[in-house]
Amino acid sequence: MKLNFLYSNIQADVAAIEEELRRAVASEQAPLIEEAALQLLDAGGKRIRPIFVCLTARLGQFEWNQVEQAAVAVELIHMASIVHDDVVDDADVRRGRPTIKSKWGNHVAMYTGDFLFAKSLEYMTKILNPEAHQVLSNVTVELAVGEIEQLRAKYNFDQNVRTYLRRIKRKTALLIAASCQLGGIVAQLDPKMHRKLFLFGYYVGMSFQITDDILDFTGSEKSLGKPAGEDLRQGNITLPVFFAMEDKDFQMKLRDITEQTSKDEMQTFIKEIKASGAIKKSEAVAENYLQKAIAILEEFPPSKELRPLKQIVQFLDKRKY
Amino acid sequence: MKLNFLYSNIQADVAAIEEELRRAVASEQAPLIEEAALQLLDAGGKRIRPIFVCLTARLGQFEWNQVEQAAVAVELIHMASIVHDDVVDDADVRRGRPTIKSKWGNHVAMYTGDFLFAKSLEYMTKILNPEAHQVLSNVTVELAVGEIEQLRAKYNFDQNVRTYLRRIKRKTALLIAASCQLGGIVAQLDPKMHRKLFLFGYYVGMSFQITDDILDFTGSEKSLGKPAGEDLRQGNITLPVFFAMEDKDFQMKLRDITEQTSKDEMQTFIKEIKASGAIKKSEAVAENYLQKAIAILEEFPPSKELRPLKQIVQFLDKRKY
Numbered sequence: 001m002k003l004n005f006l007y008s009n010i011q012a013d014v015a016a017i018e019e020e021l022r023r024a025v026a027s028e029q030a031p032l033i034e035e036a037a038l039q040l041l042d043a044g045g046k047r048i049r050p051i052f053v054c055l056t057a058r059l060g061q062f063e064w065n066q067v068e069q070a071a072v073a074v075e076l077i078h079m080a081s082i083v084h085d086d087v088v089d090d091a092d093v094r095r096g097r098p099t100i101k102s103k104w105g106n107h108v109a110m111y112t113g114d115f116l117f118a119k120s121l122e123y124m125t126k127i128l129n130p131e132a133h134q135v136l137s138n139v140t141v142e143l144a145v146g147e148i149e150q151l152r153a154k155y156n157f158d159q160n161v162r163t164y165l166r167r168i169k170r171k172t173a174l175l176i177a178a179s180c181q182l183g184g185i186v187a188q189l190d191p192k193m194h195r196k197l198f199l200f201g202y203y204v205g206m207s208f209q210i211t212d213d214i215l216d217f218t219g220s221e222k223s224l225g226k227p228a229g230e231d232l233r234q235g236n237i238t239l240p241v242f243f244a245m246e247d248k249d250f251q252m253k254l255r256d257i258t259e260q261t262s263k264d265e266m267q268t269f270i271k272e273i274k275a276s277g278a279i280k281k282s283e284a285v286a287e288n289y290l291q292k293a294i295a296i297l298e299e300f301p302p303s304k305e306l307r308p309l310k311q312i313v314q315f316l317d318k319r320k321y
Numbered sequence: 322m323k324l325n326f327l328y329s330n331i332q333a334d335v336a337a338i339e340e341e342l343r344r345a346v347a348s349e350q351a352p353l354i355e356e357a358a359l360q361l362l363d364a365g366g367k368r369i370r371p372i373f374v375c376l377t378a379r380l381g382q383f384e385w386n387q388v389e390q391a392a393v394a395v396e397l398i399h400m401a402s403i404v405h406d407d408v409v410d411d412a413d414v415r416r417g418r419p420t421i422k423s424k425w426g427n428h429v430a431m432y433t434g435d436f437l438f439a440k441s442l443e444y445m446t447k448i449l450n451p452e453a454h455q456v457l458s459n460v461t462v463e464l465a466v467g468e469i470e471q472l473r474a475k476y477n478f479d480q481n482v483r484t485y486l487r488r489i490k491r492k493t494a495l496l497i498a499a500s501c502q503l504g505g506i507v508a509q510l511d512p513k514m515h516r517k518l519f520l521f522g523y524y525v526g527m528s529f530q531i532t533d534d535i536l537d538f539t540g541s542e543k544s545l546g547k548p549a550g551e552d553l554r555q556g557n558i559t560l561p562v563f564f565a566m567e568d569k570d571f572q573m574k575l576r577d578i579t580e581q582t583s584k585d586e587m588q589t590f591i592k593e594i595k596a597s598g599a600i601k602k603s604e605a606v607a608e609n610y611l612q613k614a615i616a617i618l619e620e621f622p623p624s625k626e627l628r629p630l631k632q633i634v635q636f637l638d639k640r641k642y
Contacts, residue, residue, distance in 0.1 A: 030466045032473060084435060088428045107409045107472055110431055114405060115465035117438060122462055125454040133446040133454070141443055144436035145351045151428055152353060 010308070013054045013064075014047060017071045024072055024119050036100045036112045040079055043097040048208070049074040049179040055312070056180045056197050058305040060187025069126045070182040073136060076120035078175060081143055083113035088151060089234050090259070096225035132185045135198075139178040146170025154235035157255050161242045165206070168213075173205030180204070193300070200296040200309075207289035208316060213238035214282050217270050229266035233257060239285060243278035250276070290317050331629070334375045334385075335368060338392045345393055345440050357421045357433045361400055364418040369529070369633075370395040370500040376633070377501045377518050379626040381508025390447045391503040394457060397441035399496060402464055404434035409472060410555050411580070417546035453506045456519075460499040467491025475556035478576050482563045486527070489534075494526030501525070514621070521617040521630075528610035529637060534559035535603050538591050550587035554578060560606060564599035571597070611638050 018041075025037035050071035057067045083100050085091075087109045092102040101109035117140075124136050149167050153159055180201030184194030215224065216231040217240055224230075231238055235257070245251040250272060257269070273279070290313050297306055297313075339362075346358035371392035378388045404421050406412075408430045413423040422430035438461075445457050470488050474480055501522030505515030536545065537552040538561055545551075552559055556578070566572040571593060578590070594600070611634055618627055618634075 027466060030469045033466065033469050081435075084431055087431060106427070108469070110405055110408060111465060111468045111472060114402075114434075114438070114468060115462065117435070118458070118461035118465045121442065121458040125451065125458045128451075130446065130449075137439070137442040137446045140439035141436065144432060144439045145348060145354065147432045147435060148351050148354050148429070151432060 010051065010054050013067070013071075014051060016064075017047070017050045017054075017068060017075070020068055020072050021075060024076060024123065025116070027115075030115070032104070032108065033112050033115050036104055036108060037079070037116060039097065039103070040083065040100060043095040045095065047075060049078055049176060051312070052176060052179040052201060052204075053183040053186075055305075055308050056183025056201075057187040059184065059193070059197075059300065059303065060189040062183075062187040066127060066129075066186040067183065069123045070132060070186050071179075073120045073123035073127070074175060074179045074182065076116050076123065077136070077140060077143070080113045080116035080120065081147070081171075083109050083116065084147070087113075088147075089236075091226070091230075093226050096222075127182075127186065129185050131191075132182055135178050135181055135185065139174045142170045142174050150236065153237065155237075155257070156235075157237065157245065157251060159237065161239070164237065164239060164242060168206060168209040169202070172209040172212075173202050176205030176208065177201035196296055196299060200293050203289045203293035203296065204313060204316065207286040207293065210239050210282055210286040210289070211316065211319060214240055214279055214286070217273055218279060227263055227266070229270045232269065233259065233261050233266055235259075239282040240273055240278040243281045244273045244276040247276060287317065331372065331375050334388075334392075335372060337385075338368070338371045338375075338389060338396070341389055341393050342396060345397060345444065346437070348436075351436070353425070353429065354433050354436050357425055357429060358400070358437060360418065360424070361404065361421060364416040366416065368396060370399055370497060372633070373497060373500040373522060373525075374504040374507075376626075376629050377504025377522075378508040379629075380505065380514070380518075380621065380624065381510040383504075383508040387448060387450075387507040388504065390444045391453060391507050392500075394441045394444035394448070395496060395500045395503065397437050397444065398457070398461060398464070401434045401437035401441065402468070402492075404430050404437065405468070408434075409468075410557075412547065412551075414547050417543075448503075448507065450506050452512075453503055456499050456502055456506065460495045463491045463495050467495075471557065474558065476558075476578070477556075478558065478566065478572060480558065482560070485558065485560060485563060489527060489530040490523070493530040493533075494523050497526030497529060498522035517617055517620060521614050524610045524614035524617065525634060525637065528607040528614070531560050531603055531607040531610070532637065532640060535561055535600055535607070538594055539600060548584055548587070550591045553590065554580065554582050554587055556580075560603040561594055561599040564602045565594045565597040568597060608638065 021041055022038070025034055025041065027034045053067060053071040053074060082094070086094060086099040087101045087106050090101075091099050093099065099109070100112055124133060127133065146167055146169075149163075150171060153163060153167065177198045178201070181194050181198035184197040189197070213231065216238065217228060219228055221227050232241060241254070245254065254269065293313055294310065297309055300306055342362055343359070346355055346362065348355045374388060374392040374395060403415070407415060407420040408422045408427050412420050414420065420430070421433055445454060448454065467488055467490075470484075471492060474484060474488060498519045499522070502515050502519035505518040510518070534552065537559065538549060540549060542548050553562060562575070566575065575590065614634055615631065618630055621627055
């Protein structure tokens with residue numbers, strides 16, 4: 001998925017941010033960190049968080065430098081959390097490439113994550129508005145709490161949907177929300193407006209994660225860059241699973257899943273989940289969040305700068321990987 | 322070692338910071354993080370970084386709230402790095418207590434470290450002076466680079482003393498330097514003066530780490546809270562080892578050390594290192610750094626507020642654990 005081709009007007013911005021991300025991880029003193037971080041950058045990724053910073057900044061008056069600092073800061077936070085998650089999920093492949101932990105081991109991955117997080121702080125401090133610092137520091141705390149929550153919730157088939165929603169809020173939605181708000185903050189929007197952007201990003205982020213969680217079952221290994229059903233095999237219980245677990249017999253079967261469950265066995269679970277109607281129900285929840293996001297945009301005064309934000313929401317609604 | 326009993330005038334400050342640290346790690350949403358972090362807090366520690374923030378702030382005009390934010394921020398960064406280091410060093414005991422990683426596993430330890438680091442950011446953002454943010458963001462990047470350097474340098478008996486000094490600068494000295502400078506910054510000292518405090522802290526920090534590295538050989542298991550020689554067994558090559566390696570035959574023997582080397586075998590190495598004169602030479606280097614630190618203090622206009630800083634340097638010169 002190349003989101004940036006959707007709106008030619010920010011292609012140059014995204015390219016500049018990509019360059020800055022490469023500069024951010026360049027480290028003469030620590031060639032290993034640089035190599036590991038570049039591997040992660042080269043693997044691509046949607047850069048959805050920086051894109052949101054750029055797009056929301058266009059709703060106000062901004063200096064590019066400030067937009068760039070904010071965009072790089074949020075992406076570095078995201079990268080740091082990915083690297084640490086791969087350690088915990090024991091993930092060997094991400095986006096079709098070997099993960100840092102698979103190539104260099106858990107210890108290098110942990111410290112590379114620390115480095116990326118520290119670097120994000122360096123960019124953050126260059127944002128002049130103290131409100132931006134607060135937004136980012138709050139979200140990083142929530143992110144860490146979400147990580148621990150996810151760890152504790154693994155293979156716990158007795159949790160409810162509310163704990164799932166709270167978890168994806170922390171793990172995904174809040175950083176996207178913060179990205180949208182940051183664009184508004186550096187563009188000097190009225191606090192009332194940049195708080196609306198936060199809410200917009202929150203709804204988009206919830207939908208985004210639910211769609212990711214659906215794709216874990218409906219996507220192909222090629223498009224996902226990892227085997228289908230991998231989240232579930234790792235014990236991450238996501239929205240489609242909750243809906244499928246309404247069938248108590250199926251729920252009992254799921255309890256047997258461990259990290260050792262084979263690909264073939266996972267295929268059987270995936271088939272049952274698809275047949276249960278859980279995917280459609282999950283899509284409806286994701287869709288509902290997107291509608292709420294669109295409704296927030298309707299509260300803004302008409303402007304052509306809103307169009308790419310609406311396009312991105314429509315695109316996310318239809319994405320297949 | 323209870324540094325705070327050295328100067329009754331900041332006992333109340335240190336107690337207030339201790340309270341704030343407990344509030345910082347309190348988390349209703351993540352009881353596991355709270356339990357893990359409290360375990361670390363309860364294990365004690367010298368709180369030397371917060372103490373330096375308090376003492377250097379007294380050289381100028383400060384608001385207590387700002388001193389407290391800075392002191393808590395630096396200690397949280399320190400705690401985060403400790404938790405991650407224990408994962409890499411596979412340390413089961415620290416200060417005589419089970420480490421987070423030994424009690425809850427590597428994954429919880431990694432995320433608890435992330436949480437502590439994120440929390441430090443929250444405190445950092447409450448410091449009003451942007452220069453403070455820069456100082457802290459620089460030091461956290463260096464800290465992460467130092468961690469990776471240390472990882473790469475493990476069991477590498479061909480490195481030289483310069484790489485060791487650069488590593489302890491990043492791993493220890495810079496955060497102590499930043500703590501001293503932060504006190505000066507929040508107390509609104511002239512930049513020329515708070516940069517001197519940075520240098521003072523740097524020298525103290527270098528000496529502090531070298532002394533720690535000496536104590537790894539000269540301390541008792543009881544006073545260290547971990548077996549003697551543990552750093553070396555973990556492959557961390559420290560100053561006394563460099564001096565002892567001037568004997569090439571001994572250097573060849575050292576190359577056999579692995580994580581599997583027994584306590585008894587380590588005793589033999591420790592004896593040889595002690596007999597080689599390496600401890601005395603290392604002490605002289607540490608002492609030299611302390612003299613440089615004292616010389617920096619001489620450049621400040623006479624004030625009774627300098628006295629505890631001098632006392633702390635003298636104390637560090639004599640500490641046994």
